[in-house]
Amino acid sequence: MFDFRSLTVPVVGAPMAGGPSTPELVAAVGAAGGFGFLATGYATAAKVGREIAELRQRTDALCVQGPEAGGHRGTFHIADTPSETPLDQLLEQVRAVTELPLIASGGIATADRAGALLALGADAVQVGTLLLRTPEAGTKPAHKAALADPRFSETVLTRAFSGRPARALRNSFVDEFSAAAPAAYPYVNTLTTALRKAAAADPDTLNLWAGTGYRHAGTEPAAVVIARLGARIAERRCTPSHSGLTKTSHRTAGE
Numbered sequence: 001m002f003d004f005r006s007l008t009v010p011v012v013g014a015p016m017a018g019g020p021s022t023p024e025l026v027a028a029v030g031a032a033g034g035f036g037f038l039a040t041g042y043a044t045a046a047k048v049g050r051e052i053a054e055l056r057q058r059t060d061a062l063c064v065q066g067p068e069a070g071g072h073r074g075t076f077h078i079a080d081t082p083s084e085t086p087l088d089q090l091l092e093q094v095r096a097v098t099e100l101p102l103i104a105s106g107g108i109a110t111a112d113r114a115g116a117l118l119a120l121g122a123d124a125v126q127v128g129t130l131l132l133r134t135p136e137a138g139t140k141p142a143h144k145a146a147l148a149d150p151r152f153s154e155t156v157l158t159r160a161f162s163g164r165p166a167r168a169l170r171n172s173f174v175d176e177f178s179a180a181a182p183a184a185y186p187y188v189n190t191l192t193t194a195l196r197k198a199a200a201a202d203p204d205t206l207n208l209w210a211g212t213g214y215r216h217a218g219t220e221p222a223a224v225v226i227a228r229l230g231a232r233i234a235e236r237r238c239t240p241s242h243s244g245l246t247k248t249s250h251r252t253a254g255e
């Protein structure tokens, strides 16, 4: 089993389907000392097979996704309303029942936030939105631009694009269709695919997936983003005011 404690940088590049996750992005995050994570949503089995063959990454771990995460929220059933339980609390609840490596995810964009989650028992933190504007990400240019555009000033949870709850920048499509959108994934997704393809350059029609930390997403290479976050997490761990927050809750003596 993969040991997350072997990572030089305890940061996971989140899986992000629909273009952003490329084997190149996954490899760049891994090469920078973090953990690259391939997305398989929307992909055919043949495509996934090709990408896995390219990456050869495997692990056994749990990803704990909080309410601030960008993109689709994990739920057991499509009609479920995702929980609003804060990530910190969720992480503690999951840690209480398992020793599996845990990846904390959702809205993470700073070393302070990452450090706090690692101190609560996460083995790594996962960042998705933070990588969306990097050159390696296959994010549509209109999506990249919207993440930095002051006109898009908040994220909301919506079923408007796919029929499943997902966090996106609030745009005209969200305003117009959220109230009417049924819990009917993948049908709503299929219905809006052609629209979104035709409007690839129109940020008011696109599904602009984004977590709450989207204002921190920069345009530097993924390696720089991951290495800087890792360095700041390490610095924070050495700072006396934070050094008491060491990870002890689930470790046995001698580890």
Ligand SMILES: Cc1cc2nc3c(=O)[nH]c(=O)nc-3n(C[C@H](O)[C@H](O)[C@H](O)COP(=O)(O)O)c2cc1C
Pocket (backbone or CB within 6 Å): 014, 015, 016, 017, 018, 020, 039, 040, 041, 065, 068, 069, 070, 071, 072, 105, 106, 107, 108, 126, 127, 128, 129, 130, 209, 210, 211, 212, 213
């Ligand atoms: C553009 C985008 C696409 C995503 N696609 C997937 C996916 O295919 N599979 C998945 O498990 N999570 C997906 N997610 C959710 C991420 O894996 C992760 O939970 C989320 O990015 C973490 O929150 P953050 O974006 O605030 O860092 C996606 C997120 C984004 C932003």
